[in-house]
Amino acid sequence: MGRYILKRLAQMIPIVIGVSVIVFLLLSLSPGDPAKMILGLNAKEQELQLMREQLGLNDPIPVQYFNYMKKVVVGDFGTSYSTKQSVIEMIGVRLPPTLILSFGSLFTILIVAIPLGIALAVKQNSPFDNIMRVVSLFFAAMPGFWSGILMIILFSVHLGWLPANGFDTPSAMIMPIICSSIAGWAVNSRITRASMLDVIRQDYIRTARAKGLKESIVIRKHALKNALLPTITSVGMAVGGCFGGSVIMEMLFGINGMGKMMIDALRQKDIPTIMAGVIITSVIIAVANLLTDLAYSFVDPRIRSMYARRRAQRKEVTGNGAN
């Protein structure tokens, strides 16, 4: 298991390098002069020239990239062109709201969609199930920013219960988190329901019932663990979507997070900030994907034993080699 995790972490390195190369190339080849962005439009040509020299913008792009990455490896993401702050400090401030928003909505997806999916499977074809089928169809089609606007109209403008802006207090976090998870509730409760129905029809569930176990125990202890795998896959794949979607939610609710930082930086061609934002986002997503895969082995002992078997096989092979 430990070996597997190390291997997966090692596989992340070329991907992060690839991401940084592509984004760096895109930014370097796009029009716009960072020196002008820093010094303003009235800067003299001489000053601009000096600034370009200082930033290393006159070097060939591969040299620029290499110099940049040399610093990144030791944790130095440089200074923002537009705010003149250290990028790593900016991200220290901007990352927590985005993390709370993204993982908060993943968490609410799990705690709403799984129980709901189970309930729908147990009450299959009941009026509740049929109504929820239509409701979830519409919920899944609602873009977060629209449900966000509707919620602001209702809860902030008319009822005055929740603030429409910011992300400092728990009450301010409610709406952004709910808006970015509504579609996830709908999609994942359908997935849980479908896989639950598959599992419930299997023989071992009939056996469990025939043993005289209570229905609640049959569902919780026997059916749920097997039914959860597709939901875990889908929620794991939603991590990237949540991070991407948080850009829009941050703009809507005026949250000072990574997404808003990226948009501002892109507008001003603030290369160090954009690079750092993209690299850190891709690392977080890669780690989240790794956690998803580990969650499989937590839920399904068959997958857990696969790691053990592989290790045993390796030992056997090396043992035979010695003989």
Next chain:
Amino acid sequence: MAQIDVTLAPARRKKSKKRSLWADAWLRLRKNKSAVAGMIMLATILIVIYSSPLYLDYDNDVIKPDLTHTLQFPAEGKLLGTDELGRDVLARILWGGRISIGIGVLSMLLSSIIGCTLGAISGYYGGKTDGIIMRSLDVFMAIPSLLLMITLVSVMKPTITNLIIALAIGSVPSVSRMVRAQVLYIKGQEFVEAIRAQGASDFRIIVMHILPNAISPLISQFVMEIAGLILAISGLSFIGLGVQPPDPEWGAMLSSGREHIRDVWHVTAFPGIALVLTVVALTLVGDGLRDALDPRMKR
């Protein structure tokens, strides 16, 4: 007995020959109530939206401000009210739909062309080619697709062509993965072996035999992807990186209406409803197509 068999066999063959895969799928699709509902919704939306140039004039009805009638509630004449510049919301929803759906379909077409090419090459040749293509796509998968699209659009200028390109690039990785998985499955089947034994070239095998078989299960995915892309376009327009004013687009309309939510609700409600109805219709059709085209469903 033998005679009867001989006379029966051609008749049976004829009967089964009459229904091709597509006719079969169409029959199953027609029996599926929610798919029919989706098709009717989608057809209505498309007809109403794409016939709008017949009764709307872009310069006078869609983009001309009328500052004496701003932010009016729905009333006779202006069925869905007017926006912050006094423009008819209904007219802008109809015109904007052409842009949203048009961009969604075109970028899906582009990404399926690129995705099918990459996925087919990757799946068919395998080995190093596969490794190189899939690893480079992994890089694109590592960035959330919306963030990738945002970066691409803001690096290029937000024209409609660039939007289509950015959206297509954002969805290429997942499309090529799906195509590759299908190609891998079909490549192993005997009929491909038989065609190869006949001496067909790789290109011919891929284009004439593998891709047509690979695509039918993917069509439903493509339809769903169009829905996702339409949501992505409105998301981009919502943060000001998509369709630029004065052109109407559903997400852009939501964005400009957002500043007036304290006073009026209709400016933000109706474009959103149009968006949701379109996505719901596409989802229903996509679901129905999946059931109709899935060979395992065939009895």
